[in-house]
Amino acid sequence: MASTVREDEVTSEDELFDQSEVAADYIEGLLDIIDLDGDIDELVVGDRPQVEVVGDGLGDLIGPKGATLEALQELSRLAIYRKTGEHSRLMVDIGGFRAKRRDKLSGVARRTVEKVLDTGRPVKLEPMSAFERKAVHDVINATDGVESESEGAEPRRRVVVRPA
Incomplete structure (x- = not known):
């Protein structure tokens, strides 16, 4: 069996x-x-x-x-x-590409959070790999006042950040 x-x-x-x-x-x-x-x-x-x-x-x-x-x-x-x-x-x-890319994406995510909080409008980021989207979601999920979700289909799947 x-x-x-x-x-x-x-x-x-x-x-x-x-x-x-x-x-x-x-x-x-x-x-x-x-x-x-x-x-x-x-x-x-x-x-x-x-x-x-x-x-x-x-x-x-x-x-x-x-x-x-x-x-x-x-x-x-x-x-x-x-x-x-x-x-x-x-x-x-x-x-060490992934660690460097994660750091860069953390910066992109923080700047996007600032923009969303300042304007009150959603921001769509460029299409990213699953690894990149997770790095962005991790930063967004740790921040009050905003939320994120992925939309679209591979290879054009992207993160959208919006006010919570």
């Missing part, structure tokens, strides 16, 4: 680390194919597997506004699914 895993079951830290190892192997193979050097760290941060790649000359793996990084993350998630049969919430970062 085959066992089934319920969607609401928590994945163990060992399983999450196994997912990060699968993704790291996949990314390492890709780096070999395109002849790039990078150090790869596999970790578990909170309840998510994570792979961080650091090294020189990796900017092309990030791409414009992180588009290539997002694609690499999705391919790595597919590699995990193919190997384990489980969907993963893997996060891939290259050269």
Whole structure:
């Protein structure tokens, strides 16, 4: 009798680390194919597997506004699914791009809050990836007097900030 895993079951830290190892192997193979050097760290941060790649000359793996990084993350998630049969919430970062982008988006969110509070009118931000939208929502949700929601369909999904 085959066992089934319920969607609401928590994945163990060992399983999450196994997912990060699968993704790291996949990314390492890709780096070999395109002849790039990078150090790869596999970790578990909170309840998510994570792979961080650091090294020189990796900017092309990030791409414009992180588009290539997002694609690499999705391919790595597919590699995990193919190997384990489980969907993963893997996060891939290259050269600390995500932390830098999160800081920049926090500034955008704070300026947007000021504008919404000053004018009393909603503001629609530019389309963003899911990672970017979450960074903005986190700032908005921690601020009194405003609220946010995502609208639209990928890849044009955006955050709208309005008075609460």
